[in-house]
Amino acid sequence: MIVLGIETSCDETGVAVYASTHGLLADALFSQVDIHAAYGGVIPELASRDHIRKTLPLVKQVIAKAGIRNVDITGVAYTAGPGLVGALLVGAAIGRSLAMGWDVPAIGVHHMEGHLLAPMLEAEPPSFPFVALLVSGGHTQLVRVSGIGDYQLLGESLDDAAGEAFDKVGKMLGLGYPGGPHVAKLAQSGIEGRFEFPRPMTKRPGLDFSFSGLKTFVRNTIIEHANNNGELDVQTQADIARAFEEAVIDTMVIKCRRALQQTGLKSLIIAGGVSANTRLREVLETAMLKINGRLFYAQPRFCTDNGAMIAYAGCQRLLAGQSASLAIDAFPRWPLESLSAIS
């Protein structure tokens, strides 16, 4: 099966072609970061309009790059949710219409299932069952994964998602948008141990997260150390970034260890934008070695939003005989656990 995948749930237009026999044939991405940077966050209407401009040219580009023709495509997958409804509708309308025109089946893919399965695109993919830590701009979830579509939610953030916390702290520190990669870069020059931030919800049992208190702690630390103009010196800025990153990562490591202990599993995958964080990977790698476990993740460009993960996830569901009706559906909210399992 050769599947065209289209991702338009937020501020990235991602398109890819995945072949069940040969793996990923081609992919392309257009990031809208420059469009939204001036506003410090995603403007939904601007996102939808740009997806309209970029999706079809990227589809043409990817098909050419894959060295195939339109008639070779045997299925179309598009992100159907969760995400920004206008942005989702662009990908759903284009994907569904292409499939109708080409007379092939289409499937609406759950964005977080796409992230969760992205490590499957790597040379040494994990095998089921495993625990997944999904950490993106909109979600922070720990999931027991028994197979594709067989998901048991173990814990999630009660307020901000991990990526959202990174982005808000980036904004407080006056860094560029999105904050995550900027905070991570700045943290590298921070002095270890100058600030010690709380590890939220780690002292009580359970696998839920909360990052809003930590965010307030960061804000108070900034106020305390800022000069009369409200500015921080460069070193203090880096030290705060480092302490924040360490606190988030430490919290995630504690919860991952707990989830593995609770489920008795030894394999952990991390997925979603925050899983591109180098320090998170290092610290989790060490933690997994200690328990004789294994850590899996996708290459950085497949951690953040991309078309390859949607093509892959859609291909698995199409191969299992699932497909969408002719309706163009988008689900801004869509619980991961409501998906159907495939055998």
Ligand code: KG4
């Ligand atoms: O998965 P993703 O691309 O989009 C959503 O589905 O939300 O995740 C984007 C999030 C943003 O909050 C971004 O700041 C964060 O992932 N992110 C990072 C890093 N790279 C991206 N956070 C921390 N460290 C990074 N290196």
Ligand code: ZN
């Ligand atoms: Zn995402």
